[in-house]
Amino acid sequence: MTEVTSDEDRSDGAKDLLETVRGGLIVSCQAPPGDPLRAPAHIAAIAASVVAGAPAAGLRVQGVDDILAVREAVGDMGPPPVIGLWKDGAEGVFITPTAAHAVAVADAGAEIVAVDATARPRPDGRPLSETVEAVHARGRLLMADVSTVEEGVAAAGLGADMVSTTLSGYTPYSRRAPGPDLELVAELAARLDVPVFAEGRFHTPEQARAALDAGAWGVVVGGAITAPAAIAARFAAALD
Numbered sequence: 001m002t003e004v005t006s007d008e009d010r011s012d013g014a015k016d017l018l019e020t021v022r023g024g025l026i027v028s029c030q031a032p033p034g035d036p037l038r039a040p041a042h043i044a045a046i047a048a049s050v051v052a053g054a055p056a057a058g059l060r061v062q063g064v065d066d067i068l069a070v071r072e073a074v075g076d077m078g079p080p081p082v083i084g085l086w087k088d089g090a091e092g093v094f095i096t097p098t099a100a101h102a103v104a105v106a107d108a109g110a111e112i113v114a115v116d117a118t119a120r121p122r123p124d125g126r127p128l129s130e131t132v133e134a135v136h137a138r139g140r141l142l143m144a145d146v147s148t149v150e151e152g153v154a155a156a157g158l159g160a161d162m163v164s165t166t167l168s169g170y171t172p173y174s175r176r177a178p179g180p181d182l183e184l185v186a187e188l189a190a191r192l193d194v195p196v197f198a199e200g201r202f203h204t205p206e207q208a209r210a211a212l213d214a215g216a217w218g219v220v221v222g223g224a225i226t227a228p229a230a231i232a233a234r235f236a237a238a239l240d
């Protein structure tokens, strides 16, 4: 898919898409490097299972091959909106770090492209605005993954269509906590006109509910649903 869309078309489609995910659950279907589930066929099966249990859920998927596999597996199940990203590297800015990564994710069929929008230097030295423009030129929406209120405000100012608290606790200067950063959700929701998604360390349905009550447009849950290794480790630790 390589269509180029006008701002007007994009904004009509964007409103519909955002309404689809309003007040709902987005499940992040990812497996870390080295995990036996890290293969497109496994991720696609996890995504199909998630959609069978929560038909209204959106999906967050990492990597071009996984996005293509998930699209094929769940194409006749809704199809659910896909937030795509490409993790390249493991240090600093590595979630969809350049415009080229973002375009590849868009062209794989993700309706929304998630991008690191933190204040840290980007690996190619190019500004975030370049990625925002590239995603919009593809007719897709951009989700800004941030770690602080200031980053969320800056990303919205650059034209991000939505902001997510994904990176709170993962930059050296952001709040660290074992659970979700509901304070950041509330602060962003109070400051921004664009939808705010709550993401990161949501372990229970009650925490997800609390995020909506704090003003989130939607809640992204990953490991608590799709990572057996992390879930098993938590249980094992509790019994230790």
Ligand SMILES: CC(=O)N[C@H](C=O)[C@@H](O)[C@H](O)[C@H](O)COP(=O)(O)O
Residues within 6 Å of the ligand: 028, 030, 085, 166, 167, 170, 199, 200, 201, 202, 220, 221, 222, 223, 224
């Ligand atoms: C920090 C980072 O790289 N977050 C990633 C972003 O795509 C994913 O590994 C997370 O699974 C996702 O954000 C959902 O969070 P949690 O798995 O905590 O529910």
